[in-house]
Amino acid sequence: MRILTAADLEDIAFGAAVLGTGGGGDPYIGKLLARTAMERNGPVTLIGLDEVPDGAHVITCGAMGAPTIVLEKVPSGDEMLMALQYYEKTTGHRVTHIMPFEAGGLNSCYPIVLAAQTGLPLIDADGMGRAFPQLEMETFNVYGVPAAPVAMADEKGNLALVETDSAAKAEFIARGICIRMGGQASLVNYGMDGATARRVSVPATMTLAQDIGRVVREAHAAHVQPIDALVDFLRTTHYGHAERIGSGKVTDIARRFENGWSVGVVTITPFDDGAPYSIRIQNENLVIEREDEVLAVVPDLICVLDLDTAEAIPTERLRYGQRVDILGIRVPPIMRTPEALAVFGPRAFGLKAEYRPLGL
Amino acid sequence: MRILTAADLEDIAFGAAVLGTGGGGDPYIGKLLARTAMERNGPVTLIGLDEVPDGAHVITCGAMGAPTIVLEKVPSGDEMLMALQYYEKTTGHRVTHIMPFEAGGLNSCYPIVLAAQTGLPLIDADGMGRAFPQLEMETFNVYGVPAAPVAMADEKGNLALVETDSAAKAEFIARGICIRMGGQASLVNYGMDGATARRVSVPATMTLAQDIGRVVREAHAAHVQPIDALVDFLRTTHYGHAERIGSGKVTDIARRFENGWSVGVVTITPFDDGAPYSIRIQNENLVIEREDEVLAVVPDLICVLDLDTAEAIPTERLRYGQRVDILGIRVPPIMRTPEALAVFGPRAFGLKAEYRPLGL
Numbered sequence: 180m181r182i183l184t185a186a187d188l189e190d191i192a193f194g195a196a197v198l199g200t201g202g203g204g205d206p207y208i209g210k211l212l213a214r215t216a217m218e219r220n221g222p223v224t225l226i227g228l229d230e231v232p233d234g235a236h237v238i239t240c241g242a243m244g245a246p247t248i249v250l251e252k253v254p255s256g257d258e259m260l261m262a263l264q265y266y267e268k269t270t271g272h273r274v275t276h277i278m279p280f281e282a283g284g285l286n287s288c289y290p291i292v293l294a295a296q297t298g299l300p301l302i303d304a305d306g307m308g309r310a311f312p313q314l315e316m317e318t319f320n321v322y323g324v325p326a327a328p329v330a331m332a333d334e335k336g337n338l339a340l341v342e343t344d345s346a347a348k349a350e351f352i353a354r355g356i357c358i359r360m361g362g363q364a365s366l367v368n369y370g371m372d373g374a375t376a377r378r379v380s381v382p383a384t385m386t387l388a389q390d391i392g393r394v395v396r397e398a399h400a401a402h403v404q405p406i407d408a409l410v411d412f413l414r415t416t417h418y419g420h421a422e423r424i425g426s427g428k429v430t431d432i433a434r435r436f437e438n439g440w441s442v443g444v445v446t447i448t449p450f451d452d453g454a455p456y457s458i459r460i461q462n463e464n465l466v467i468e469r470e471d472e473v474l475a476v477v478p479d480l481i482c483v484l485d486l487d488t489a490e491a492i493p494t495e496r497l498r499y500g501q502r503v504d505i506l507g508i509r510v511p512p513i514m515r516t517p518e519a520l521a522v523f524g525p526r527a528f529g530l531k532a533e534y535r536p537l538g539l
Numbered sequence: 540m541r542i543l544t545a546a547d548l549e550d551i552a553f554g555a556a557v558l559g560t561g562g563g564g565d566p567y568i569g570k571l572l573a574r575t576a577m578e579r580n581g582p583v584t585l586i587g588l589d590e591v592p593d594g595a596h597v598i599t600c601g602a603m604g605a606p607t608i609v610l611e612k613v614p615s616g617d618e619m620l621m622a623l624q625y626y627e628k629t630t631g632h633r634v635t636h637i638m639p640f641e642a643g644g645l646n647s648c649y650p651i652v653l654a655a656q657t658g659l660p661l662i663d664a665d666g667m668g669r670a671f672p673q674l675e676m677e678t679f680n681v682y683g684v685p686a687a688p689v690a691m692a693d694e695k696g697n698l699a700l701v702e703t704d705s706a707a708k709a710e711f712i713a714r715g716i717c718i719r720m721g722g723q724a725s726l727v728n729y730g731m732d733g734a735t736a737r738r739v740s741v742p743a744t745m746t747l748a749q750d751i752g753r754v755v756r757e758a759h760a761a762h763v764q765p766i767d768a769l770v771d772f773l774r775t776t777h778y779g780h781a782e783r784i785g786s787g788k789v790t791d792i793a794r795r796f797e798n799g800w801s802v803g804v805v806t807i808t809p810f811d812d813g814a815p816y817s818i819r820i821q822n823e824n825l826v827i828e829r830e831d832e833v834l835a836v837v838p839d840l841i842c843v844l845d846l847d848t849a850e851a852i853p854t855e856r857l858r859y860g861q862r863v864d865i866l867g868i869r870v871p872p873i874m875r876t877p878e879a880l881a882v883f884g885p886r887a888f889g890l891k892a893e894y895r896p897l898g899l
Binding site: 265268269270336337338339340341342343344351354355356358360 | 628712718720
């Protein structure tokens with residue numbers, strides 16, 4: 180157990196953007212929301228998965244939608260609380276613990292906002308170990324937790340609840356609602372008890388995000404190349420492996436809003452004018468290829484980082500001419516089982532590539 | 540108070556199809572569902588608006604979606620009950636009375652199904668006095684009843700609940716859910732107390748539907764022209780006026796599924812080859828014109844009836860070559876106030892025509 184204060188947010192937001200692998204929403208906005216919530220309500224208690232009592236009623240939370248939309252349709256900061264209250268009111272459950280459903284981007288910060296607003300403890304874990312674009316792509320679902328009921332809220336106070344026995348159907352219906360809520364909605368779902376939470380979650384990902392931020396910050400202070408420091412650090416975590424896939428300049432970006440997601444292709448040309456890297460995105464970076472060779476693919480993380488600062492660039496902020504490093508991170512074992520790959524491996528995204536874990 | 544039995548269904552379904560003004564869903568399927576529910580659960584108690592106690596908790600119900608879809612995606616018969624149970628479970632209200640939200644088509648029969656299944660009394664009234672394509676187009680909304688919470692169910696058991704402070708927003712979000720539920724969903728909403736129900740509802744529309752069926756049936760037996768009998772009868776009701784607008788042959792029908800509705804234009808050419816009638820549809824028949832002259836427009840009813848049988852032809856069953864009468868029916872005064880016309884007059888459908896009540 181430890182206390183999170185506003186001073187921790189900078190590193191968390193930095194690391195969450197890296198874990199966002201291009202998606203998960205803009206962490207800058209998330210940081211501002213979390214700071215405001217902490218200023219108003221005080222700090223947040225962060226507890227490890229092993230500290231969650233069996234009988235806890237855990238909910239997971241985060242935002243759904245296309246990250247591009249957050250740039251314009253700024254959250255009010257109360258959506259997550261409204262979704263939680265709607266969840267409690269309609270299901271009759273009394274929530275005792277909060278967990279992010281996604282460790283990446285904005286969605287690392289929303290649960291901090293909610294924990295500050297409610298005073299409930301925040302669990303240092305999540306269900307993606309990164310960001311994914313769909314609600315069923317959760318270790319919670321992989322290991323048997325029902326995705327529904329799903330409580331949803333938008334910044335205008337519109338609310339919705341979805342009940343269905345399939346996580347894919349929950350995604351499909353909730354996505355429809357999200358689109359009608361303007362392309363962004365706050366969600367509370369995957370309610371479960373504490374014993375289940377310990378079994379089905381990716382551990383310590385809030386701390387991982389914070390560590391990523393800290394390592395890069397310290398590298399800058401020590402005049403060490405930050406991405407090298409990051410690679411070294413990540414190899415010591417339960418993720419186990421990271422590597423620099425390549426470097427270059429963003430030379431093309433084709434991106435559109437489709438079915439409620441940002442989808443497209445990013446082209447990065449190496450500085451030696453060699454064959455370009457091509458990254459397919461659906462909110463997140465899904466696969467990177469070069470001359471028909473797959474260099475990395477979901478669920479492994481593909482992170483586009485600013486060459487100088489190692490700051491992650493979310494897909495909606497990619498621009499022609501940016502100079503970037505491409506970092507690959509292998510996911511931890513809980514995300515590489517056959518059951519897990521069936522839910523968020525290449526096939527789940529309609530990709531033909533075979534999953535081969537980075538560094539193995 | 541009177542008892543509805545399976546013997547009443549034939550006339551009700553016939554009349555409901557007429558009041559459906561082309562929409563409201565196929566009454567044949569509704570009749571089969573209602574008959575099955577009555578066979579399993581017994582008859583239904585129908586009560587007048589003036590018999591509803593002040594403290595009743597009334598809900599209204601019906602199906603949302605494009606009528607075309609019911610032809611393929613046949614209801615299971617339990618959707619309405621699932622929506623009701625979800626409404627009760629999530630809101631904590633105990634429902635005491637059931638009212639149709641729409642007097643037309645399939646949506647006259649669904650509440651009979653629900654009343655049979657629950658044993659709750661059915662109120663002889665509705666919120667449209669006909670069929671309309673949108674959830675906010677209800678006298679309930681016109682006279683101040685919140686449209687939400689909206690409980691929704693589909694035939695596979697998927698459930699959703701919508702909470703919002705605007706009826707138009709409830710329509711927008713629920714329509715998005717309906718599309719994701721396959722284009723058809725069962726709804727329970729417009730919860731209100733008995734005193735409110737008496738103030739805001741269009742009275743006696745279930746009896747009106749049944750009387751329409753009876754009058755046509757008796758006309759056939761007496762070898763009287765059924766549409767003439769219908770016009771004479773309707774002039775004696777609280778609707779006050781009906782007329783034969785024209786007759787002819789369906790010579791063109793352009794219809795597509797758009798944003799969850801069936802929309803299009805029907806052309807009917809008179810037998811004397813005079814200028815054709817043109818009817819614009821959005822699930823229902825909205826406006827009929829001939830050589831730029833508006834002959835009737837919403838909220839008044841435009842009903843396309845088989846020339847020989849006076850059976851209403853819903854828009855999804857219109858075919859080239861059908862020989863039809865076009866019947867216009869004026870709506871009752873509660874549906875012609877300025878507040879009512881703001882919600883379901885021509886402007887609400889984006890039509891330029893001015894509303895002039897038929898026969899006035």
